[in-house]
Amino acid sequence: MSKIEGKVVVIMGASSGIGEATTKKLAQEGAKLVIAARREDRLQALVETLPDAEISYVVADVANKEDVQAVIDLALTKYGRIDVLYNNAGVMPTAPLSETRFDEWRQMLDINIMGVLNGIAAVLPVMRKQKSGHIIATDSVAGHVVYPGSAVYCGTKFAVRAIMEGLRQEERENNLRSTIISPGLVDTELYTTINDPENREWVKNNGKIEGFGLKSSDIADAVAYAISTPDSVAVSEILIRPTNQVV
Numbered sequence: 001m002s003k004i005e006g007k008v009v010v011i012m013g014a015s016s017g018i019g020e021a022t023t024k025k026l027a028q029e030g031a032k033l034v035i036a037a038r039r040e041d042r043l044q045a046l047v048e049t050l051p052d053a054e055i056s057y058v059v060a061d062v063a064n065k066e067d068v069q070a071v072i073d074l075a076l077t078k079y080g081r082i083d084v085l086y087n088n089a090g091v092m093p094t095a096p097l098s099e100t101r102f103d104e105w106r107q108m109l110d111i112n113i114m115g116v117l118n119g120i121a122a123v124l125p126v127m128r129k130q131k132s133g134h135i136i137a138t139d140s141v142a143g144h145v146v147y148p149g150s151a152v153y154c155g156t157k158f159a160v161r162a163i164m165e166g167l168r169q170e171e172r173e174n175n176l177r178s179t180i181i182s183p184g185l186v187d188t189e190l191y192t193t194i195n196d197p198e199n200r201e202w203v204k205n206n207g208k209i210e211g212f213g214l215k216s217s218d219i220a221d222a223v224a225y226a227i228s229t230p231d232s233v234a235v236s237e238i239l240i241r242p243t244n245q246v247v
Helices: 018-027 038-049 063-081 104-131 151-174 190-192 195-207 216-228
Strands: 006-011 032-037 056-060 086-089 133-138 176-183 237-240
Touching: 006 018, 006 063, 006 104, 018 032, 018 038, 018 216, 032 038, 032 063, 038 056, 038 104, 056 063, 063 104, 086 104, 104 151, 104 176, 133 151, 133 216, 151 176, 176 216, 216 237
Parallel strands: 006 032, 006 086, 032 056, 086 133, 133 176, 176 237
Antiparallel strands: none
16 A cells, blocks of 8 residues: 555645646545646646546635635545645746846745745644644755846745745644755746746756756655655655756
């Protein structure tokens, strides 16, 4: 029997890329899934590809705390507990600070940071009461190193890293675990959130080169590994780079 079988897992940002791959991986392992994202058509299509899975979907924007709470409420109503929350949604509209793209900065703060905090806030009372639970967030290599053109994006990912470590320290005596998954370049739709045409094309094209870009399934495998460890084991972070990535 899989160590994931029967676990109740909520995945935010599940409609494409890493979230979609993780949904498929955990469904294969026998998890009970509640998935959420903004695009209902993509969620519905994903559910239809998994006819044998125990899976529900909810349309939700992670930047809206009421939406996130509704996802957690549904999972709790349906299953009576939540074993894992995976905060995966994120955007990456990279550009130099000198371009002062205030709207993009706000979008990154709202989705990359507040989205994670909204998930934590909604599920924490449930997991504290259970005296068990696992909260996972997609961070990034950009949460460990800073590079030109991505100062604000890196800042949001450094923030997620700090928040998740703080969560671990605060909730360890309640038997709650936290994990960040920090990928390098992955072949996903994240490049579509980059508004600079040249940078967008570079990320899109290089993500597809083997050894230069990871597959979403590579990250899903890492998430599954973290979930499958015993309750007495806290995998705080998994840093995953393509073999040929420099930073």
